[in-house]
Each structure stands twice: as structure tokens, then as C-alpha cells.
Amino acid sequence: xxxxxxxxxxxxxxxxxxxxxxxxxxxxxxxxxxxxxxxxxxxxxxxxxxxxxxxxxxxxxxxxxxxxxxxxxxxxxxxxxxxxxxxxxxxxxxxxxxxxxxxxxxxxxxxxxxxxxxxxxxxxxxxxxxxxxxxxxxxxxxxxxxxxxxxxxxxxxxxxxxxxxxxxxxxxxxxxxxxxxxxxxxxxxxxxxxxxxxxxxxxxxxxxxxxxxxxxxxxxxxxxxxxxxxxxxxxxxxxxxxxxxxxxxxxxxxxxxxxxxxxxxxxxxxxxxxxxxxxxxxxxxxxxxxxxxxxxxxxxxxxxxxxxxxxxxxxxxxxxxxxxxxxxxxxxxxxxxxxxxxxxxxxxxxxxxxxxxxxxxxxxxxxxxxxxxxxxxxxxxxxxxxxxxxxxxxxxxxxxxxxxxxxxxxxxxxxxxxxxxxxxxxxx
Numbered sequence: 222x223x224x225x226x227x228x229x230x231x232x233x234x235x236x237x238x239x240x241x242x243x244x245x246x247x248x249x250x251x252x253x254x255x256x257x258x259x260x261x262x263x264x265x266x267x268x269x270x271x272x273x274x275x276x277x278x279x280x281x282x283x284x285x286x287x288x289x290x291x292x293x294x295x296x297x298x299x300x301x302x303x304x305x306x307x308x309x310x311x312x313x314x315x316x317x318x319x320x321x322x323x324x325x326x327x328x329x330x331x332x333x334x335x336x337x338x339x340x341x342x343x344x345x346x347x348x349x350x351x352x353x354x355x356x357x358x359x360x361x362x363x364x365x366x367x368x369x370x371x372x373x374x375x376x377x378x379x380x381x382x383x384x385x386x387x388x389x390x391x392x393x394x395x396x397x398x399x400x401x402x403x404x405x406x407x408x409x410x411x412x413x414x415x416x417x418x419x420x421x422x423x424x425x426x427x428x429x430x431x432x433x434x435x436x437x438x439x440x441x442x443x444x445x446x447x448x449x450x451x452x453x454x455x456x457x458x459x460x461x462x463x464x465x466x467x468x469x470x471x472x473x474x475x476x477x478x479x480x481x482x483x484x485x486x487x488x489x490x491x492x493x494x495x496x497x498x499x500x501x502x503x504x505x506x507x508x509x510x511x512x513x514x515x516x517x518x519x520x521x522x523x524x525x526x527x528x529x530x531x532x533x534x535x536x537x538x539x540x541x542x543x544x545x546x547x548x549x550x551x552x553x554x555x556x557x558x559x560x561x562x563x564x565x566x567x568x569x570x571x572x573x574x575x576x577x578x579x580x581x582x583x584x585x586x587x588x589x590x591x592x593x594x595x596x597x598x599x600x601x602x603x604x605x606x607x608x609x610x611x612x613x614x615x616x617x618x619x620x621x622x623x624x625x626x627x628x629x630x631x632x633x634x635x636x637x638x639x640x641x642x643x644x645x646x647x648x649x
Contacts, residue, residue, distance in 0.1 A: 285313045287529060287536055289472030295319055295525040296474070299358060300370075304329075317536070320528040322354040330643035331636065335361035338631045342599055342624035344372040345636060346508040347644075350615045352541045353512070353521030357619075357640065358505075368599070374475040376501035377622060380592030381437045382605050383495035383502075385514065387446050388434060388559060390458035392552040396449040399431045399558045405440035414443050414490035434559040435567025437591060439494040446493020447486045455493065456482070461547045462510050463520070464502075469544065470509060473523055478502040495592060504620050507607060510547075512618035514557065515588070515609035517550040519543050557612050560588035567591075569606065572634035577642035585611035587641065591634055601625055606633035610641055617644050 285294055298311035304325040311319045324347075331345045341364045347357040360369030391397040404419035404427050411417065417440035419425040426440075433441040446455055463469035464480035481499040483489045491497045502510075505523065513520035522542050529536040548556075563569050564582060568591040573582050581587065592605035601624040609618035619640055621633040 284315050284531070285317055287538055289539060291319075291529075291538060292472040292523065292525050293474045295321060296358065299323070299525075315531070317529055317531045319526050320530075322349075322356065322525055322527050323358065324356045324644070324647075326647060327357045327640060327643050328359055331357055331359045331640055332361070334636060334639045335359070339363050340623050340630040341601060341626050342368060342372070342622075343631075343633075343636065344369070344504045344622045345619070345640065346373055346504045347617055347619040347640060348508045348512045348523065350512040350515040350609060350618045351521070353509075353523050354527070354541075355523055355525045356617060356644075358525070364599070371474070373504045374473070376476050376478055376503050377598075377624075378498050378594045378596050378603060379478075379495055379500050379502040379507070380594035380603060380605055381439075381495040382507060382590055382592040382607055382620075383492070383500055384434060384437065384442045385510070385556065385560070385590050385607070386458060386462055387442050387450070387455065387493045388430065389462075389514070389548045389552060389556055390450055390455050391430075391445050392555050393458065393548050394450065394454055397430050397445065399555050400429055402427060402429045403433075403441050403444060405438075405444060407440050409436055409438045409440070411439055412491075412496055414440075414447075414487040417443055417490065431559045431562055432566075434590070435562025435565070437563075437568050439496065442494040443490030443496075444493075447489045450493070452483055452489050455489070456480070458548075461545065462513070463506060463545075463547075470506065470523055471544075472539070473505055475503045475505050478506045495594070498594070498596070504622050507605075507622075508618060508620040511607040511609055511620055512615075513545075513547050514553050514560075515615035515618045516553075518546050518548040518553040520545045520547050557588045560590055561586055561612060563589040563591060564608075569634035569637075572606075572632065572638045575638065577646075578638050581610075581638070581641055581645060584645070586613065588612040588615075589634075589637070591632075596624070599624060602627075602629065604629075604633040606637040608637050608641065610645070617641070 302309045302311040302321060309321045309323045309325045311321060335343050343361045345357060345359045348355055358373060360372045362368045404425040405417050406425055407416045459480040464478050467477045479501055483492050492500055509520055522544050526538050529538050564573055564587045569589055587608055587610045589608035594603050596603045604623045606621045609615040619637055621636040623631055623633045
């Protein structure tokens with residue numbers, strides 16, 4: 222019997238006939254999709270790297286500014302600078318070679334002392350008073366390694382360093398001279414201005430302003446501010462010294478130093494003696510103020526680069542220039558006389574009792590001022606030291622700020638003594 226099944230079997234559709242090929246194609250496609258995505262991502266990354274490299278090449282090829290901005294550029298290059306004898310040299314991204322004003326031995330001595338003593342935070346600035354050349358710019362921290370990069374340009378409570386400004390204002394306005402004697406009540410370090418007025422019944426404390434400068438007597442300098450000067454005269458002197466002014470130090474990336482307006486007599490007293498926490502200064506500005514007093518009232522623009530060369534050709538860099546006459550030469554000379562007692566019989570005398578310190582004080586007179594106050598940014602006990610030497614013909618002015626925790630590591634005056642000893646050991 223003939224088989225007719227083949228005549229009645231249903232024909233297969235296209236998918237049924239080719240499902241194996243379709244499945245294979247789908248599997249291959251699924252396999253290649255991740256590979257394609259990966260290749261696209263790799264291509265995008267390659268384009269990004271190429272663009273970054275091109276940007277870096279263009280940035281490197283762009284010549285650096287040789288105007289006031291050169292200070293900030295050199296400051297950023299300082300950590301990578303190379304010492305060669307008495308010269309410290311940094312290389313800019315465009316290949317420009319910058320011969321810095323930094324004294325390598327002084328910088329090394331300061332940095333070494335900080336690494337040895339390990340304070341939580343410390344910053345040091347030294348300047349040549351007559352030229353503004355920065356001789357040292359060093360920072361250190363065991364708490365925050367990034368803090369030290371810009372620490373010299375941030376502001377901190379100025380504490381009793383401000384007594385220099387108060388005294389300068391009083392001398393300039395003929396309200397005191399170095400032998401002026403004032404009466405007061407309270408301890409030398411009293412922080413309660415309402416109790417400082419002398420009693421009409423007598424039996425008050427009494428001291429001349431020179432001894433009071435060395436011992437940093439709060440009631441005397443608070444009373445000078447409120448009773449002899451008044452807020453307008455002190456405000457004018459603050460403006461002369463560069464407070465509340467963003468462009469005083471051209472090219473220096475410093476935060477403006479605030480000297481807040483005060484309302485009451487007691488607030489003025491706190492400001493005059495440096496107890497106003499809102500009265501703040503950057504270390505680089507404090508160094509410029511100290512150098513201006515040393516330079517008989519002439520404030521010079523800070524300079525960090527002595528020479529620049531590119532492709533073997535010497536380039537013009539900012540020259541020495543005077544920014545302002547902040548006080549008269551006579552007032553500056555009298556203030557120097559008052560500042561001498563800080564080291565000889567005042568708040569920093571112990572720091573100069575080392576063999577090196579005794580040699581220094583026997584060879585020359587050192588004008589100085591200390592300051593101490595608690596602060597919150599960063600939190601700690603703030604110790605300041607400002608000085609210049611020799612007092613009669615200053616070759617270096619410096620400011621040190623050390624911020625300690627509950628356990629003090631060093632005082633700023635000890636760091637200052639180390640720096641002065643190194644600088645004059647070189648026969649500078």
C-alpha cells in the first residue's frame with residue numbers, strides 16, 4: 222500500500238527552519254555587546270587622556286607671569302626647590318628657572334628644629350627689612366600635612382603682637398614716649414578691662430610703657446588705646462599698617478587681616494592689648510609689619526624671586542619697592558627702644574638663655590615682641606614671636622607662630638632664637 226503521509230505533513234515556517242542559526246547569531250551578538258561597550262569606553266578614555274596631555278603641554282608652553290603674580294608662583298614651587306650652596310632654585314612649568322631669595326641654611330635650620338620638636342602646627346617667615354626679600358618661609362604640622370602649604374597666608378588671632386601697633390599709634394600721635402608712666406589696677410595679664418582704671422584712692426600699680434612692652438602688660442596698653450588714643454586714631458594706624466586692605470601686599474596670596482570696628486571703651490581696651498579674638502593677622506603680614514618698624518616706618522613689598530632665566534636668557538622680575546610709610550622714623554626709633562626689653566628682661570628672656578642665645582644678646586641688641594592667646598582654627602594655644610636684629614641696623618625681621626595642644630612642645634620665641642642664631646652664625 223502506498224504511503225501518502227508525505228503529502229499531508231505540514232510545511233515548516235522560516236523561523237522553524239532557521240531557529241538554530243538565529244540562536245547562534247543572537248548568542249554571538251550578546252557576546253560582542255560587552256566587548257563593543259568596553260572598546261567604546263577605552264576609546265573615550267584615550268580621547269580624555271589625549272585632551273589632558275594636550276592641555277598640560279599647552280599649559281607648560283605658556284610662559285609664567287613675571288609680574289606681581291610671581292610671588293604666588295614661586296611660593297607654590299618652594300617645596301620642590303633645589304639647594305645649591307647658598308642658592309635655592311625652583312623650576313616653573315614652562316621651564317623658567319627661578320633663583321629664590323630664600324636662605325637655604327636658615328630654611329633648613331628652621332625646618333630641622335620643627336621636625337625635631339614636632340609641634341602640632343608651626344609657621345615661620347623671615348624678611349630682609351630694607352628690601353622685602355623673603356629669607357625663609359617654612360611650615361610644619363603633625364596634625365594636617367596640607368595645613369602648612371598656605372598657613373603663612375591665613376589669618377590667626379594676633380594676640381599681644383598688636384601692642385606694637387597700639388604703641389606705634391600712640392608714639393605717632395605724641396600720646397606717649399618711651400618713658401611715659403601709667404597707673405593701673407589688676408594683674409599684668411588681666412583680661413578684665415573694667416577693672417583696669419586706677420583708683421582715686423591711690424595704691425595703684427605703676428609702670429613705664431617700655432617695661433610694660435617687654436612684660437606685655439595688658440592694662441597699660443588697653444588704657445593707652447581707650448584713654449589716650451580713641452578708636453579713630455587706632456583705626457587710622459591699623460589702616461596704615463595694612464589691616465582691612467586686600468591689596469596691601471601685591472601678588473602675595475594672603476587673606477586680608479581684619480581689625481574689627483569696636484563700640485565700647487572696654488572693647489577698645491581689649492583690642493589695644495591684643496585680646497580681641499576678631500583682630501587677626503597672617504604671618505606674612507605680621508612679618509611685613511615687623512620689618513616696616515625695623516625699616517624705620519617704611520613697608521617694603523615682599524619678594525621671593527631674585528632672578529629668573531628662560532632658555533638661557535635673564536628675565537626682568539619685580540624689583541625692590543616701597544609700599545607705604547606706616548609711621549615716622551622717629552616713632553619707629555622710639556618703638557624699637559621699647560621692644561628691646563622683651564629679650565633682656567621681658568617675656569622671651571628665657572628663650573635666649575641657651576649658649577647661642579647668650580652669644581646673640583651679648584653681640585647685638587634684639588627688638589622683639591611675644592603674644593599668647595587661645596584660638597579655634599586650628600584649635601590650640603597660639604604662641605607668637607616677632608623680632609628684628611641687630612636693632613640699630615636690622616638685617617633680618619622674623620615672625621614665628623606655634624600652635625600647641627594641651628601639652629606644649631615649644632614656644633615661638635624658641636623657634637625665633639634658633640633662626641636668629643643660624644642667621645648670624647653665617648656672618649650675615
